[in-house]
Every structure is written in structure tokens, then in C-alpha cells.
Amino acid sequence: MSEEKQNQSEKSQWQPRIVAFLCNWCSYAGADLAGMSRRGYPAAIKVIRVPCSGKVDPMFVLKSFERGADMVLVSGCHPGDCHYTSGNYHARRKLLAFRELLDFFGIDQRRFKISWVSAAEGAKWSSLVKEITAEAQALGPFKTFATMLQGEPS
Amino acid sequence: MTEETIKLTIDNQEVEAEAGQTILDAAKTLGIEIPTLCYHPAVPSAGACRICVVEITAGARGALVPACAYPVQEGLGIQSNSERVRQSRKMTLQLLLARSPGAKIIREMAKEYGCEELRLERKDDDCIMCGLCVRVCQQIIGTAAVCFAGRGPDREVSTPYKLLSDVCIGCGACAFVCPTEAIDPAEFCSNPLEKIANEFNCGLDNRTPVHIPFPQAVPNKPVIDRENCIRFQTGGCGACQSVCPAEAIDYDMEDKTVQEDVGAIIVATGYKLFDTEVFEEYGYGRYPDVVTSLEFERMVSASGPTDGQLYRPSDGKEPKTIVFLQCIGSRREKGGVPYCSKICCMYTAKHTILYKHKVHDGQAFVFYMDVRSGGKNYEQFVRRVLTEKMATYLRGRVSKVFPRNGQLVVRGADTLSGGQVEITADMVVLAPAIQPSPGVQDLAQKLRIGYDQHGFLLEAHPKLRPVETNTAGVFLAGACHSPQDIPDCVAQASAAASKALGLVSHKQLTREPTIGVVNELSCNGCFECENVCAYGAIEHKELRDREGDLTATLAHINEGLCQGCGACAVTCRSKSIEVQGYRDDQMFAAINAISR
Incomplete structure (x- = not known):
């Protein structure tokens, strides 16, 4: 096997690491439903449960990237359906503003995803994860912070 | 009024009456029947028809007096059914019968008194000129839209100048009190009332503005439909208040917003039926003999609009061939709902049995997709329908229903025989899909509970917490959660009630520590x-x-x-x-x- 081909197969085998913050009531339940209804989705996604998407501090997102995440997803209830009435509205305003700041940190905005998945949308969750995993694979590994930590110019 | 009691005897029985009461009132307390025509308890008496005459035998000058108008007097002796009284009533009836031979109540009374043989020339006017309608209109309704007009033989009940009346409010009180059913406000009222469809019977019959919503209503008491009540719309009428012996009617009552502190809420908002009119191929709304299963249910109900007699809505004939179509809107990704409505298979099987009980020589057909008879004894029930030839089941969908020679032709596929079938039917019954009640999403948002894309409310866990929601203290029961039959609804309601009681029966409330x-x-x-x-x-x-x-x-x-x-x-x-x-x-x- 030539070196080039091996590189290619390594690249296709490379699995991105996606950190997902899911609200307890909708998206986490939706992901649970996807599992219960035996819908497969890539294992690249690692789920952290939060009570509400409004509980996701921008610091959590930055911390995830710093620790080696290639993509971060925040998912909550559909606007209007928040279990806590308005938590996802707070999340939407806060995180959309925060996304604009990612360029400043040297993070590609496409690496930060926000979505709304309800507890009944197991199928949507499964297709969403497939979609963003493919996108993360296309974007390749996130190296900015790692190289900065090694003291090399990015 | 002073509590003055007056003693008198009626038919040799002693009775005490209050001053101001009539002989008729006193007779009623004794349980003595005196026939009346022009009398109504809500209207001041006029003594116009003379059918209630009684004979005074003691205490006053012996005479025949009208019981409805003659006040009680101390020591009065009355005979309510003496020979003289009967003779007088016979004469009155002869005259009334000659005038109004068509009036049912007059004929019945004449038969009772044995004077149906008529020696007089007959007229044909149902109005017996008792004037009850005139008194009701003037003294109860306060409108005076009808009055007596003309003199002598030309005397009649009419509107002023015999013109269409714009004073008449169309309340129908005159028709209600008329003993001979001779008056109809629709004939002279320039603004007659529209008929009000009876919602409980799916609009198959009409109801009055004051009505008991349905036979099993709790509380089982009449309500006033303000939109259709003349009192609320024009300020007139008030007839119901004047006749209510309990004085229970208060027009000034307003709807109230009641605020209660509660520990648990059970949501049981039920369902609505899919609007079958959108499926034009079945012709619902266009052909009167295409009905929904709920309408059919009312038609065959003993307390329904036809007292349990099954008639075709178009011509009132007994349907000899009937076709039931299942899954109207259910299991239909495009234009309908994708889910199974669950209860239609069983109630259609029940309907075929009910139909056979009503029409012994009738033939029922059922078009189905699958017969889903899951549940205790359900399969045996459907099996009985099939084996006892209650119905012929055809597996397939119907493409078109259209009229031909006063009947309906149902064209559909029979996938088991692999061919197209055409059934000429007298009636077609559609089993519409079940949907959540309108507005349940607004309620869900207020209660902070979830719902799926169809609007059915979400349970906390499909297996382990089926009646709880994600919001503590809110529980679900019945078809707001999913299409359910009665046993399922009862089971879920019992579970929700137990959960709610479990929550409020403790002295202290247990909370999640994650605050x-x-x-x-x-x-x-x-x-x-x-x-x-x-x-x-x-x-x-x-x-x-x-x-x-x-x-x-x-x-x-x-x-x-x-x-x-x-x-x-x-x-x-x-x-x-x-x-x-x-x-x-x-x-x-x-x-x-x-x-x-």
C-alpha cells in the first residue's frame, strides 16, 4: 500500500470528537428515543446532559474546544416549547452572539452547532448526528488550540 | 301576604287554600283533575274556554263557574264532575269540535266525554280563540305582537292589520302554550328564529336555546345558550323565568374566572374527529346519506334524534344495504394522519351488529385495511360479526362514492379477490381519524408539557411513566395522550387519579435536589x-x-x-x-x- 493511500484510509478512519450539550427535557429525551427505537447514529458524538439549553455557559463550549473537541453541539427544545418556559430563548440569544465571537478565538464558526430537537424527534436526532459527523469529518481535526499549547505558530 | 287559610270542600273532600288561589289550585292540591285548555300556570287566567267549569253546590249561589278563574271562598262546596258539569263540558266540546275538528286535544277530550258525534256544521280552524297566546305575548313577553282582531264571527287572533310583524321577536312562546298547536310565529314574524342544530346529536335534530347539553350531563341541568336566546339578544321574552317554579333562572349571572390553588392537574381534553369533508371522493357533506360513524351512533341510539329508528337522512327510508368505510384519514401519510386511530375497527364491528339489530334483512359491508382487534375478547367479537354474517368484510380501499338512482354506489378494490367491486348502497358510514382537541397545544404550553407533531400530549416515559408528564404534578388521561378506547381511558384516568392522590396525600412535598x-x-x-x-x-x-x-x-x-x-x-x-x-x-x- 502506498503512503498516500494509507494516509487517505487513515483520514477516512479518523473519527471526529463531537461534544453535545443536550437539554434534559427535549433533546436528551429525543436522543434517548432514538436509542429506544433502535435508530443508529455515529458514536463520534459525546453527550453531556444539562437541565436546559439555557444552562450552557459559553465557557463550556470554549473548554470543550480547548480539551480537544472537533465540534460542539448545543441542542434544546424547539422555541416555544421550553420546559422552563424561556430557557431556550436565553440560549438562542446568548449562543448566537457567542458564535460571532468564535472567529476571534480562531475557531471556525462551522464547528459550533445549535439545534432544536424535541423529545418526539428520535429520527431527527439520528439524522442530525449523521449530518454533523459528516461535516466534522470534512472539516478535519481542530488543531488551533493544540498547536498553540505546543507553542508553535498556528 | 297574610297567611290566611280558607277551608272549602271539593267533591266532598275538605281542603285548605290560601286567599287568592283559585278553585283549580285547590283541586290540584287534592289531586283532582279538572280539564283545562286556556289555562297556563304562568299566565293570568281568563276563563275563556269554559272547559274547566265546576258546579258550586254550597256556600254561594249555585252556579257553574270556571275553576281556573274563580277564587276560593270560605265554606265553598264544589262538585268537579257532577252531571250538570259534564253536560256543560259536553256542550262546550261540541261547539269547539265544530269549530276545530282538526285539533287533536279537542278530539281526544270529545272522545273522553262521548260526544264525538257532531250535530253542528264543521268549520276548519284549529284556533279555539282561547286567547292564551295573546295573554302570553302581552303579559309575559311584553311584546303584544298578536291580539284579537275583528268582531263576532270574524273575530280571530292576528297581528295588527294582519301584516308581517316586526314587533314579534320570534320567541315561540305563543306556539309553546297553544293547546291546539294552531299558531306558528314563522307565519307572521318578519324576523323568525333560525333553527339551532343540536350539537350532541351531530346536528341531526334541533334544540331550543334553553337545553340540557346531553342526557348524561353533570350537573344534569338546563343551560341557556346566550347566542341564540331572545332574552339576551333582544331583551324581550323571559318566558323561562316566568314559568320556572324554582325561580332558578337569573339572567344577570355572568361567567366567572375562578382561581384555585391546586396540588395536581390532570389533563383530559379528549379528541376531535378528522374533518372527512376534505376527502371529496367519499362525498361527505355532498350526499346526505354519507354519514360519519358518530352520526350513525346517534342515529341508532335509543336516546338519539330518531329514538333509535334507523332512517336514511335523505328520504327517511330504512337502509337495506349499508357500507362502512374504515381508516378515513387514518394511516394516511398524505392529507391524513400517519397513525392508526385504534378504536375504529372495534366500533365499526359494533355498528354492524347494531345495524343488524335494527334492520334484520339488511346487508352490511365493511371496507378495511387491517382489522386490528387487539384487546381482551376483541378478536372473538369481530369473529362473531364475521361468522354470524353480520357483515361482509372487504380488504381494500374505496376510490369513489357517487349517487345513482337515489342510491350510492361505492366503488373500491377488494385486494383479497384481486378485483374491483361496486356496491350499490343505501347508506355509507365513514370512520374518521382521531385527532387531539383543538387548542390543546396552547394548554400544553401553559402547563409546560410537551406534545408530538400531531398535537398529542407527551408522557414522561412511554413505558415507565405513562400517565405522568415532564412537569411535576401534571398528569394525562384519555385521548389527549393518544387515540384510546374506553377501557384504556378508564385505566389511564384511574392511574392519573392515583398518581395525583399520591402527590397530595403527603404532609411534605418531595423535590428534586438539583436547584x-x-x-x-x-x-x-x-x-x-x-x-x-x-x-x-x-x-x-x-x-x-x-x-x-x-x-x-x-x-x-x-x-x-x-x-x-x-x-x-x-x-x-x-x-x-x-x-x-x-x-x-x-x-x-x-x-x-x-x-x-
Whole structure:
């Protein structure tokens, strides 16, 4: 096997690491439903449960990237359906503003995803994860912070 | 009024009556029947028809007097059914019969008194000129739309100048009290009332503005439909108030908003049927003999609009061939709903049995997709329908229903025989899909509970918490959760009631520990958190020194109100609020573990 081909197969085998913050009531339940209804989705996604998407501090997102995440997803209830009435509205305003700041940190905005998945949308969750995993694979590994930590110019 | 009692005897029985009462009232307390025509308890008596005459035999000058108008007197002796009385009534009836041979009540009375043989020339006017309608219109309704007109033989009940009346409010009180059913306000009223469809019977018959909503209503008491009540629309009428012996009618009552503090809420908003009119191929709404299963249910109900007689809506004939179509809108991805409505298979099987009980020589056909008879004894029930030839089941869909020679042709596929079938039917019954009640989404948002894309409310867990919702203290029962039959609804309602009782029967409320806590050392009292809290759980806590002087006002979280969403924790600039179980150090530990 030539070196080039091996590189290619390594690249296709490379699995991105996606950190997902899911609200307890909708998206986490939706992901649970996807599992219960035996819908497969890539294992690249690692789920952290939060009570509400409004509980996701921008610091959590930055911390995830710093620790080696290639993509971060925040998912909550559909606007209007928040279990806590308005938590996802707070999340939407806060995180959309925060996304604009990612360029400043040297993070590609496409690496930060926000979505709304309800507890009944197991199928949507499964297709969403497939979609963003493919996108993360296309974007390749996130190296900015790692190289900065090694003291090399990015 | 002074409590003055008067003693008199009627048919040799002693009775006490109040001053101002009539002989008729006194006779009623004794249970003595005196026939009446022009008398109505709500209307002052006129003594016009002379059918209620009684004979005074003692206490006053012996005479025949009308019982409805003659006041009681001390020591009066009355004979209500003496020979003289009977002779007088016979004469009156002969005259009334000659005038109104068509009136049913007159004929019945004449038969009772044995004077149907008529020696007089007959006229044909149902009105017996008793004037009850005139008195009701003037004295109860206060409108005076009808009155007596003409003199002698030309005397009649009419509107002024015999013109269409714009004074008449069309209340129908005159028709209601008329003993011979001779008057109809629709004939002279320029603004007659529209007929009101009876909602409970799917509009198959009509109801009055004052009505009991349905036979099993709780409480089983009449209500006034304000939109159709003349009293509320024009300010006239008031007939129901004047006849109600319990004086229970109060037109000034208003709807009230009642506020109650409760520990649990059970949502049981039920369902509505899919609008079958959108499926034009079945012709519902265009052909009167295409009905929904709910309409059919009312038609064959003993308490329904036809007293349980099954008639075709178009011509009133008995349907000899009937076709039931299942899955109208159900299991239909495009234009319908994708789910199975669950109860239609069983009630259609029941309907075929009901149909056979009503029409013994009739033939029923059922078009079905699958017969889903899951449930205790359900399969045996359907098997009985099939084996006892209650119905012929055809597996397939119907493409078109169209009229031909006064009947309906049902064209559809029979996939088991592999051919097209055409059935000429007298009636077609559609089994519409079940949908959540309109407006249930608004309610769900108010209660902060979830619902699926069809609008059915979401349980907390499909297997382990089937009647609870994600909001503590809110439970589900019945078809608001999913299409359900009666046993399922009863089971779920019992479960919800037990869960609610379990919640409120404890002295202390158990809460999740994952709620917000304020670090009072770092909180600077900016109260940004107050702006984002949806529960009003942020309180102002005053810190005072030893002298009692205010040193700081800090945020404090009410443990009973906080739901632990964490919105305040993210908003807090000094990071002084943490949600227990989701503290920042715990979150970062999770992120560290997962991102590596």
C-alpha cells in the first residue's frame, strides 16, 4: 500500500470528537428515543446532559474546544416549547452572539452547532448526528488550540 | 301576604287554600283533575274556554263557574264532575269540535266525554280563540305582537292589520302554550328564529336555546345558550323565568374566572374527529346519506334524534344495504394522519351488529385495511360479526362514492379477490381519524408539557411513566395522550387519579435536589438573575448588621419555586449561582473527561 493511500484510509478512519450539550427535557429525551427505537447514529458524538439549553455557559463550549473537541453541539427544545418556559430563548440569544465571537478565538464558526430537537424527534436526532459527523469529518481535526499549547505558530 | 287559610270542600273532600288561589289550585292540591285548555300556570287566567267549569253546590249561589278563574271562598262546596258539569263540558266540546275538528286535544277530550258525534256544521280552524297566546305575548313577553282582531264571527287572533310583524321577536312562546298547536310565529314574524342544530346529536335534530347539553350531563341541568336566546339578544321574552317554579333562572349571572390553588392537574381534553369533508371522493357533506360513524351512533341510539329508528337522512327510508368505510384519514401519510386511530375497527364491528339489530334483512359491508382487534375478547367479537354474517368484510380501499338512482354506489378494490367491486348502497358510514382537541397545544404550553407533531400530549416515559408528564404534578388521561378506547381511558384516568392522590396525600412535598444556590459571599445583588427566572424564584434577601442596619441586599432562591433550569447560573456575572448537580466544576470535569 502506498503512503498516500494509507494516509487517505487513515483520514477516512479518523473519527471526529463531537461534544453535545443536550437539554434534559427535549433533546436528551429525543436522543434517548432514538436509542429506544433502535435508530443508529455515529458514536463520534459525546453527550453531556444539562437541565436546559439555557444552562450552557459559553465557557463550556470554549473548554470543550480547548480539551480537544472537533465540534460542539448545543441542542434544546424547539422555541416555544421550553420546559422552563424561556430557557431556550436565553440560549438562542446568548449562543448566537457567542458564535460571532468564535472567529476571534480562531475557531471556525462551522464547528459550533445549535439545534432544536424535541423529545418526539428520535429520527431527527439520528439524522442530525449523521449530518454533523459528516461535516466534522470534512472539516478535519481542530488543531488551533493544540498547536498553540505546543507553542508553535498556528 | 297574610297567611290566611280558607277551608272549602271539593267533591266532598275538605281542603285548605290560601286567599287568592283559585278553585283549580285547590283541586290540584287534592289531586283532582279538572280539564283545562286556556289555562297556563304562568299566565293570568281568563276563563275563556269554559272547559274547566265546576258546579258550586254550597256556600254561594249555585252556579257553574270556571275553576281556573274563580277564587276560593270560605265554606265553598264544589262538585268537579257532577252531571250538570259534564253536560256543560259536553256542550262546550261540541261547539269547539265544530269549530276545530282538526285539533287533536279537542278530539281526544270529545272522545273522553262521548260526544264525538257532531250535530253542528264543521268549520276548519284549529284556533279555539282561547286567547292564551295573546295573554302570553302581552303579559309575559311584553311584546303584544298578536291580539284579537275583528268582531263576532270574524273575530280571530292576528297581528295588527294582519301584516308581517316586526314587533314579534320570534320567541315561540305563543306556539309553546297553544293547546291546539294552531299558531306558528314563522307565519307572521318578519324576523323568525333560525333553527339551532343540536350539537350532541351531530346536528341531526334541533334544540331550543334553553337545553340540557346531553342526557348524561353533570350537573344534569338546563343551560341557556346566550347566542341564540331572545332574552339576551333582544331583551324581550323571559318566558323561562316566568314559568320556572324554582325561580332558578337569573339572567344577570355572568361567567366567572375562578382561581384555585391546586396540588395536581390532570389533563383530559379528549379528541376531535378528522374533518372527512376534505376527502371529496367519499362525498361527505355532498350526499346526505354519507354519514360519519358518530352520526350513525346517534342515529341508532335509543336516546338519539330518531329514538333509535334507523332512517336514511335523505328520504327517511330504512337502509337495506349499508357500507362502512374504515381508516378515513387514518394511516394516511398524505392529507391524513400517519397513525392508526385504534378504536375504529372495534366500533365499526359494533355498528354492524347494531345495524343488524335494527334492520334484520339488511346487508352490511365493511371496507378495511387491517382489522386490528387487539384487546381482551376483541378478536372473538369481530369473529362473531364475521361468522354470524353480520357483515361482509372487504380488504381494500374505496376510490369513489357517487349517487345513482337515489342510491350510492361505492366503488373500491377488494385486494383479497384481486378485483374491483361496486356496491350499490343505501347508506355509507365513514370512520374518521382521531385527532387531539383543538387548542390543546396552547394548554400544553401553559402547563409546560410537551406534545408530538400531531398535537398529542407527551408522557414522561412511554413505558415507565405513562400517565405522568415532564412537569411535576401534571398528569394525562384519555385521548389527549393518544387515540384510546374506553377501557384504556378508564385505566389511564384511574392511574392519573392515583398518581395525583399520591402527590397530595403527603404532609411534605418531595423535590428534586438539583436547584440553584446563591453564594452569598460573592453575590453583589445586581439581580440580573431575577430577569431570566421564569418562576419568580429569586427573592431579595436583606443582610443586616448587629444594629439592624441594612448592609446588603442579595439574591436568594426559593427552594419550593426553583425548577433548576440554570438560566440564572449562566446569567450571573460574578458566578455566584450554581445549580446543584450541575456545578461548573462538575461540568468542566465532564467536559475534560469527554473531550480528551
